[in-house]
Amino acid sequence: MKNGKRINKKNKRFQNWDSLFLILIVFNTSVSGQSLPSWFVHPQELKSRCSIGIVQTSFFKDSSYFYAFKKACENAIMQKECKVLVRTSFLGTTDKTYWEDYFEKIEFDTSILQDSYTRFKIVDSIQTENITIALIAEKKNININRNLINIENEQKPEWIKNIPQLNGFFYSVGQSEDYYFTTSSWDIAEKSAILGLARRKFQYIKSDYTREQSNFLDNVVDLRKEIVFAHLKNIEILSRWYDIKNKIYYVLARCDKN
Amino acid sequence: MYKKSLFVLSFFAILLLINCGGSQTVNKLDESEMPDWVENPPSDPNYIFEVGTSISKDLQQSITNSQQVASITIARKLETKYQGMYKRFSEEVGLADESKYIQQITDVFKAVTSTTLIGCAEVKKKVLKEGNGYRTYVLMQYPIGAASQAFMKQISKQDELYTRFRASQTFKELDDEIKKYEEWKKNQ
DSSP: OHHHHHHHHHHHHOOSHHHHHHHHHHHHHHHHSOEEEHHHHOGGGOSSOEEEEEEEOOSSHHHHHHHHHHHHHHHHHHHHEEEEEEEEEEEEESSOEEEEEEEEEEEOOGGGHHHHHHHOEEEEEEEOSSEEEEEEESSSOOOOOOOEEEGGGOOOOHHHHSOOOOTTEEEEEEEEEOOSSHHHHHHHHHHHHHHHHHHHHOEEEEEEEEEEEOSSOEEEEEEEEEEEEEEEESOEEEEEEEETTTTEEEEEEEEEOO | OHHHHHHHHHHHHHHHHHHHHOOOOOOOOOGGGSOHHHHSOOOBTTEEEEEEEEEESSHHHHHHHHHHHHHHHHHHHHOOEEEEEEEEEEEEESSGGGOEEEEEEEEEEEEEEEEEESSOEEEEEEEEEETTEEEEEEEEEEEOTHHHHHHHHHTGGGHHHHHHHHTSHHHHHHHHHHHHHHHHHHTO
């Protein structure tokens, strides 16, 4: 509000077009980037076990903080232990591949959700016009990096090209398109990474491929079915990256092998 | 003063036109952007490597489809039942010298794969914009031999969960399909 007043006073002083032009350029660059806290972009830097909740900023700003906290609590429980079931089927033909069926379910213990609201504390939070992010942990006083990072200026991380392969962990990279709501994009990328982890544990594949060739036709019908089923424990979201060129959101996750 | 205002206004008008015009360029697949591992996948006696690629307007479909293509190629290497059929159909239409001989040869090839992959991992992935859609390249690896044994040892704690999975509806559906496949296998 104070800043707004200051700008209005300054506006009165602008008597020539040159200065106004310069101010407009400066204003435009300052709001173009999306700055997010370091703990959100690189959660692997956090020393203690934390969880992050991201929601769309609603009309009532305080409600957004509450929903971000609630979402972080849900994520904390899900990341601790969950069961994943995915069923996909494709129909491949000579010309096209059709997505026939897709079903996914991530189950976690919701009975402890109420208790988690008192167990977890907000360590830090940030609110922009579009998004509200909350960082939660069991202890409030933990060391975190509060620096803001412009996610659009971040260099392409190595884990995009080469998915880490370390003993004792499964790694997965999830991705999402640029949806209207940034929160949806980050959510989908995160979920996609979790499904990728499950795929590593148990994957049933069935394919029924038929090719009919003659001097008049060449038909291919490939019925493909995949079932992924896994019990995941101690999922960690390690890093996030936004590919501004292709408008894709990426999330790196890992979980215990055992 | 008037000239300056006119200059600034025309500058903004040009800026608006540029921003509102929208991009008309269509991204085409640039082969130089294709990862090296598509043509030269790595080789290791303890792993099977396979590449999957797919294009779709939907990013998730493009990725899931390319992963499935690679996984199925791995599964086919492990266990696949092939069946081939060759049909020859000949027909003569018309009379004497004016007759026409029509011949149709149909070759039907069928491959059924039904297997469980445990430890199938995505090691490299590249997503590119191609036209209005997304082109995904995925490199998957599957442990065989010693690597497979070590992996199974690590996830043996999942036994209890699989017991519960066996009791579920999904498993029944899955089991029926496997039984059908086993029956088909016996009759070969």
